[in-house]
Amino acid sequence: MTTLSPAELYERHRDLLDRARTALDTREYWSPFPESPSKSVYGESAAADGEAAFRALLGKPFPIEVPGATGQVGTERSPYGLDLGVSYPRADPEALLAAAGAALPQWRAVGPQGRAGVAVEILRRINARSFEMAHAVQHTTGQAFVMAFQAGGPHAQDRALEATVQAFTESVRIPGAARWEKPQRGGDPLAMDKTFTVVPRGVALMIGCTTFPTWNGYPGLFASLVTGNPVIVKPHPGAVLPLAISVQVAREVLAEAGIDPNVVTLAVEEPGDEIAKTLATDPRVRVIDFTGSSEFGNWLELNARQAVVYTEKSGLNTVIVDSTDDYKGMLRNLAFSLSLYSGQMCTTPQNLLVPADGIETDAGHRSPEEFGADLAGALGKLLGDPARAAGTLGAIVNDGVRSRLEEAPSYGTVVRASEPVDDPGNPDATIRTPLVVRLSASDEKVFTSEWFGPISFLVTTASTEDSLRLFRDTVRRHGALTASVYSTEGAVIEAAREAALDAGVHLSENLTGGVFVNQTAAFSDLHGTGANPAATAAYADAAFVTGRFFVLQSRRHA
Amino acid sequence: MTTLSPAELYERHRDLLDRARTALDTREYWSPFPESPSKSVYGESAAADGEAAFRALLGKPFPIEVPGATGQVGTERSPYGLDLGVSYPRADPEALLAAAGAALPQWRAVGPQGRAGVAVEILRRINARSFEMAHAVQHTTGQAFVMAFQAGGPHAQDRALEATVQAFTESVRIPGAARWEKPQRGGDPLAMDKTFTVVPRGVALMIGCTTFPTWNGYPGLFASLVTGNPVIVKPHPGAVLPLAISVQVAREVLAEAGIDPNVVTLAVEEPGDEIAKTLATDPRVRVIDFTGSSEFGNWLELNARQAVVYTEKSGLNTVIVDSTDDYKGMLRNLAFSLSLYSGQMCTTPQNLLVPADGIETDAGHRSPEEFGADLAGALGKLLGDPARAAGTLGAIVNDGVRSRLEEAPSYGTVVRASEPVDDPGNPDATIRTPLVVRLSASDEKVFTSEWFGPISFLVTTASTEDSLRLFRDTVRRHGALTASVYSTEGAVIEAAREAALDAGVHLSENLTGGVFVNQTAAFSDLHGTGANPAATAAYADAAFVTGRFFVLQSRRHA
Structure with missing residues (x-):
């Protein structure tokens, strides 16, 4: 075994540290550790070796x-x-x-x-x-x-x-050593x-x-x-x-x-x-x-x-739904956000705020009820195949999540029920699809608690303005790690940005593609802010x- | 009146901000605001105008x-x-x-x-x-x-x-805007x-x-x-x-x-x-x-x-006296540090730790008693002329300082008594010279309280090693904003540096010239550390x- 001192390890990794610093300064995309579990990246036998190493740890x-x-x-x-x-x-x-x-x-x-x-x-x-x-x-x-x-x-x-x-x-930032020389009138410094x-x-x-x-x-x-x-x-x-x-x-x-x-x-x-x-x-x-x-x-x-x-x-991760010019993309994006790891992420949206008058979309006007039905449909499509569903949902981590899933339907109208998924590859796993429940703005007591797990509320508000007020007010008081807004109106986006600054939460706007509100990328996205009760700090400012x-x-x- | 927007003010002062940043990064000497109250810097009439402006504020x-x-x-x-x-x-x-x-x-x-x-x-x-x-x-x-x-x-x-x-x-440090592009296999990023x-x-x-x-x-x-x-x-x-x-x-x-x-x-x-x-x-x-x-x-x-x-x-600003090759310079420096603004600085030394065996100096060996007498002599020399003394001492800020000055002598042997100074130019000012009292290490209850004002203790310790132990221990518990050490031995300086790191306080070494432990320079010296109970932060990291x-x-x- 060749061993290196800390100073030698610094020299070995100095370029990587410099490169990482540049990424942090520019906030451009950069990742030194490949995310693909492929043979071409990690080697022919990496997968098998890794599994064997894991198995070797069991039972002792x-x-x-x-x-x-x-x-x-x-x-x-x-x-x-x-x-x-x-x-x-x-x-x-x-x-x-x-x-x-x-x-x-x-x-x-x-x-x-x-x-x-x-x-x-x-x-x-x-x-x-x-x-x-x-x-x-x-x-x-x-x-x-x-x-x-x-x-x-x-x-x-x-x-x-x-x-x-x-x-x-x-x-x-402060150098290890410095020479300080103060000029003196008529003498050496x-x-x-x-x-x-x-x-x-x-x-x-x-x-x-x-x-x-x-x-x-x-x-x-x-x-x-x-x-x-x-x-x-x-x-x-x-x-x-x-x-x-x-x-x-x-x-x-x-x-x-x-x-x-x-x-x-x-x-x-x-x-x-x-x-x-x-x-x-x-x-x-x-x-x-x-x-x-x-x-x-x-x-x-x-x-x-x-x-x-x-x-x-x-906290209360919130989505403000006002309007969209890509209704399908929005539904697909939201459905995936709610489903990923069964919503057991600190970043999964919980409260979806929709105005009572409904929303304008490229597929026409949608009432809150219609939007709920369409979201349920998107969830059904995403999770239709058990094996594929299991790959997105993972398994329920503990009994606390399970009991919240059983309790939540009683508080409102079930838009989509949570269902067990039988994955033939994982017969002993507890796998559940997300639950979506419709509430009104007056059910504040329910939706201002955190329901960790695959539980989301579709909250009907008086208007988008009212959604923004509710967002600002509830996140200020209860915190949030994520927020997102869907709108085709510049003024609404602008107002959502101001509301997010007041609430102290990061904002994602009109996510309809392959980026999801639950995900943040190191070296570019901050995770958490410190500015609301959900966290006292951000990764990693x-x-x-x-x-x-x-x-x-x-x-x-x- | 020509007014400038914040953005225009930034452009006006941008170069100064850049220059200041360089100073902070290098910690070299730099000061944008001249410290000399001279006509050549501030203008012929600045002194008179300033006094007039001050007088105009009085009584209303x-x-x-x-x-x-x-x-x-x-x-x-x-x-x-x-x-x-x-x-x-x-x-x-x-x-x-x-x-x-x-x-x-x-x-x-x-x-x-x-x-x-x-x-x-x-x-x-x-x-x-x-x-x-x-x-x-x-x-x-x-x-x-x-x-x-x-x-x-x-x-x-x-x-x-x-x-x-x-x-x-x-x-x-985080840019106002960034473009993030993540490559996708077989598609647009x-x-x-x-x-x-x-x-x-x-x-x-x-x-x-x-x-x-x-x-x-x-x-x-x-x-x-x-x-x-x-x-x-x-x-x-x-x-x-x-x-x-x-x-x-x-x-x-x-x-x-x-x-x-x-x-x-x-x-x-x-x-x-x-x-x-x-x-x-x-x-x-x-x-x-x-x-x-x-x-x-x-x-x-x-x-x-x-x-x-x-x-x-x-806190308990501490001086560890071990040895010196410039006894006169050390005494002069210490006497000034104790006298400046009548010790009413958060940075004035309070506890001077001297080994019972005495100290080695270029003027021969000195017992703690002899060192005390020599320090008293240096104070006498510095403060002999009332008008000059008043220019160094300033006036006593309030009754709290005065009553501590009266109380302190009862705890030990007075090395130098505090005396009133009658400055003909300031007949109504309360001006006092510093008090120095000798204590032993067993008087810890006295010298581990802060005696804000012109009150210092010459504490006799068993040895320099014991001084360092006492320094580390008392500053850790009670805090300090400054510390200094006098020694001709590299090992003692090294040990003092380690002790200062443990105690969480900045250290001045062998100050015998025109730099004093009570003074710190912006853009180079930190003031406070956060690492001991005297302060939770430093100016300005x-x-x-x-x-x-x-x-x-x-x-x-x-």
Whole structure:
């Protein structure tokens, strides 16, 4: 094994970091990690090797060292019914904090360049394990295989590299050294030599989610890492494996580079241990990243007072439907957005606002009822073939989603019922089509709660103006990660843009083709804003990284 | 009157903004606002005109419009005994919040370039009033005239421009527009046009301090302004005039540029109104800048939960004395640091740590007692002439400082007593020389409190190693804005640097010439770190500005 120091890893990956920086500056399309699970990209045997590697992990303790761990714990179940049987060392929070604290000075001394080099090396190796990762993501989150490959692999790696570059760039904006010479009247200048050192805030904690453990977990993990903070990775009990693999790779790269591998550790708990709370409120933990429920996110914001807390929670993703000149394209686009991964995305539209007078389209005028029927038709067309439907829908991740699906129809008129899909390829998976329920604007109590899963409401409003008012008001109060508008009127688009600025949410306009409101592209699209209650930060702008470190100065006469 | 739009003001000041950005990137010496109050720089009549302008303000209501104000209030008294008699409109918090909220959409729409242009124009005009400002600062803070001119005028303007440039640069890192084209297999690329808009967090509140109302007030004010947040300026009741002049200029420039002047408003209160608390906890206030006591700073951090809170509070500025090859230079430098503005700076050294074995110097070995006597001698030499002493010391700002001066001697051995200075030019001013008291390391309870004012402790430690331990430990717990070390040993300097990184404080090494630990230069030195309890931020790094705005995106098919 040839090992490289952090400085050598930086040199190896320097061009990639530069290229990534250019992408971030221009926001043009760029992706270093190919999203296609094809042989031509990943190699002839990659798919088979990846599956074999995944299978080899099943039914035994996952091979990872966790400082101070006691015993083993396994909490995952596959939404596809596969018996996983993987167990992990059970974490002792105090031992993890001590190990992370002990690793800090060496990691601080590595400096931004070396840390960025290590981070990219970790990502390169994670990328090489993308097929293995795809199986791990599929069998914890319930995503269909291709989506698990893309969202759990290359897309997540893109977001990780984005956070790496952002963290690296922001932490070297102040130069490492400077000469300062102040002219003096009638004498030599006052000359000082100054040194600037990046210092991490402290120990970081990344709390993962169950639906996108890597895509939502990597940005915080890599941003903290590159800015010098040792990171304790605490996966959701339902989706440990994808992050365990990631931590395993990180520790391997760190150790090879001569760094204490406890710069990244894995914290797996027995249900009831509540180690997230224990860790999050420890004075040594100074940075927290969290994706998940508003309830626990708000708890963290209120109680983890010693830390900077980056949360991505939930909200009311909204579509304002006013008019369109591509009715078919709009319906197709919406149907896919509602169906992808059974709506189990923090970005899936929930509230579709339609004026009572109906909408103008290239296929003629449509009343809210007609629009509902047409949307139901588009869903039926998209999901008609069980095998193809399963590839879009994936499986239902847990019982919470199932019970919401059962409850929601009682609140209004069912526009399209949720139905089970029997996929012959996945007989043990729970697969459901999206539910669409029609409500009126007076049902605000219903549609201002988040209904995570394949549940959407077609809300009839007095007018498009009223839709915009409702959008602005509900998103301001309850948050949203996405919003979109359909209109052929420039004035309506303009008003929707202003409303989105007021509401603090990103806006997609007239999506009728191959781009969907639920999807964002790293290096170009921001994910989250911080400007509404759904999230305190965005992947990955400067604000996402600058709170993770300080620059300390020393100076002396030159 | 020729008026210019924000866009035209940006064009006018574009070169200056570019030059300032270069200074920030290199951290070399640069200052656009000359610090010398000389005729050759500011013009033949500038001094006399400035004094006349100041005199014209006395004894009457200050001419400024404050939305919703009721009656007049005057709370200032000059530490030099001059009867000021200036009064200001008494603020109504609700009216100020409503006015700021109403001004927000227009200010948001101006965009980063126009806002930066307006900010620089404000600074240019404040600079032209530097002599008037110097009198206002002298007669509220007690700073001697030349210091009031420099710290209250050009140096404060430098820090303001630094914050302006930092805010401008960070808010345009993401381009305003981008074209995104993703290649598709066997077809046209997916093409999207994207728009990115800077959106302010909300209404900002700047709470000023009594000793450096402009120097400490401008960074937050200008950072918030340039990132689009309307700012309510709430001066300390003891130092209103310098900020009232600043707000007056800001409103004048805004109005001329066609912008609602309520983008900047003045909030003056009757004692007991407690409008800082009312404003700070209002849900509409989303950004707070505060300089002052740890007590109120901590209160803000705990209670203003809806806002991002930037505080600069107090701490234990520490000097580690180990050895020197320029004993005279060290004593002279320290004596000046303790004397400047009677130690009423957040950066004045309080705790001087000296090993019990004494220190090695080019003038031979010195015991702690001998070092104390020599420091007392250096103070005597510096402050021997009353008129010259008064020019360094300025006047005591309030009764709190006086009573601490009376209390401190009882805790240890007086090394040098504080004495009154009778300056014939300022018969009504309260002027005092610094007090130095010797303590032992076991008097930790005394020296771990902050004794704001001309009060320093010479603390005898077991060894330099023990000094470093004490430094690291006390600053970690209680904070500090400055630290310095004197040593001829490379290993001691190295250890002090590590200790300073651990403690989270900037370090000055072996200052023996014309640079003093209490002084920092804009565009090169950071002031504060955020890494210890004395402050949550630094003037002015990226972290100081990125929390003040969000970037919101909209996208559509190209």
